[in-house]
Amino acid sequence: MSANITPPPKADIPAPADGQIVAIAEDxxxxxxxxxxxxxxxxLYVLLADDGLTIIDTGIYSDHIAQCWQNLLAAPPFTDYPVRRILVTHYHPDHIGYAYALSELTGAEVLMSRIEHQKSVTLTTMTDAAFADMMVDRYRAYGFDQTILNDLIERGNHYSDKTTRTPDARYIDAGDTLAGxxxxxxxxxxRxxxxxxxxxxxPDRRIFLSGDFLLPRITPNIATPLAGPVDDMLGHYFAYLADILTWGDDWLVLPGHDWAFHAVSTRAAGLIQHHQGRLMQLLDQADQAPLTVTSAMDVLFPMELNEHERYFASGEAHAHLYHLVKQNALTCDTDQHGVEYYAPR
Ligand SMILES: [Zn+2]
Structure with missing residues (x-):
């Protein structure tokens, strides 16, 4: 969620305006x-197969997005071909939020990975109280003060505001293919x-629909997941970046945000360097005094953050600290108030 690495240049493909569609190839x-x-x-992207269209991601659930979809569906390519599938890349509301409504509107089946689907079902069906409990437990460990914890209780389930319902889905997995x-x-x-x-x-045309994992301007938010066990998300992301580092820079990347670009390897190398730099910053600070997640946020994001940004920043600070614990560089101890402190091993 930072924008401090030099961004790759834009590919020569003009971006559509809000709520608009542009063709970038025949399919x-x-x-x-x-x-x-x-x-x-x-x-979002739309792909053409022999039997019709596949829509990749949907936007959040809101009246405005409903209007945008209504306008889009009334024009080509949607008036030329039936929508057969809606593929949701992951459970975040900007990608899955409108999927249920769109599947109702088009009659298309929804494709997702099992884990992302289950995650969305868990979060959409959580009561406000259960959601707030989950957030408060995590935020207390992060070291947030009581005013912020009280805000969470008042806020309730913010996931289900923008993803009112998770559609049924057919599960797809790595190694599957989609004919175009x-x-x-x-x-x-x-991960x-x-x-x-x-x-x-x-691989033949060297086109990569990278979703939110490889973006040209900002670094993808790498954060500890809210629901479920804590996992080393930054370690998983390093593995992903190490994999695509070998791809070269001649791919066309169509990302989940910002502009299309050609620079898989250079961008992956920049992201590895960025996160390694962040880990060094935290280790330097931890040498001065044990860190909490909130004090690590001050190191990594020294700026005024709104509630939405605080959510991403705290998850990202935790993911970096937790990676250092998994690397045996830091230890994590919890004090009598439930706050986690990270210190050099
Ligand atoms: Zn996302």
């Missing part, structure tokens, strides 16, 4: 949907930004 379209956050849009009219899309599943995120690539 690929790009849609941009607005988001009510500092990151103010999400990119100009080639085969191969599915990969990765890091989320837990079993789907990316699609066509």
């Amino acid at each position: 690929i379209w790009w849609i941009r949907m607005p988001l009510p956050f500092r990151l103010n849009h999400v990119n 009219i100009s080639g085969q899309w191969h599915i990969r599943c990765d 890091g930004h989320s837990e079993h995120h789907i990316g699609l690539y066509d």
Whole structure:
């Protein structure tokens, strides 16, 4: 969620305006949907197969997005071909939020990875109280003060605001393929930004639909998942980056946010360097005094953060500290108030 590495140049493909669609190949379209956050849009894609269209991701659930979809579905390519499938890359609301409504509107089946689907079901069906309990437990360990914990209780389930319902889905997994009219899309599943995120690539045309795992301007948020056991998400993301580092820079990357670009290896190398730099910053600070997640946030994100940004920043600070624990560089001890302290081993 930082923007401090030199971004790769834009590919020569003009981005659509909010709520608009542009064709970028005979079988690929790009849609941009607005988001009510500092990151103010999400990119969706549409692929053409012999039997019809596959929509990749949907935008959040809101009246405005409903209107955008209504306009889009009334024009080509949606008036030329039936929508057969809606593929959701991962459970975050900007990607899955409108999937249930869109599947109702189009009659298309939804494709997801099992883990991302189950995650969305868990979060959409949580009561406000259960969701707040989960957040308060985690935020207390992070070292947030009582005013912020009280805000969480008042806020309730913020996931289900933007993803009112999780659609039924057919599960797909790494190694599966999706036929297109100009080639085969191969599915990969990765951990890091989320837990079993789907990316699609066509190795013949060297086109990569990278979802939220490889973005040109900001670094993807690498955060400890809220529900479920703590996991080394940064370690998983390093493994992903090490894998794509060997791909070269001649791929066209169509990402989940910002612009299309050509620079898989250079971007992966920049992201590895970025996170390693963040880990060094935290180790230096931990040498002065034990860190909490909130004090690590001050190191990594020295800026005013709103509630939404605080959520991402705290998850990311925790993921970095937890990675250092897994690397045996830090220890983690919990005090009598339930706050975690990270100190050099
Ligand atoms: Zn995401």
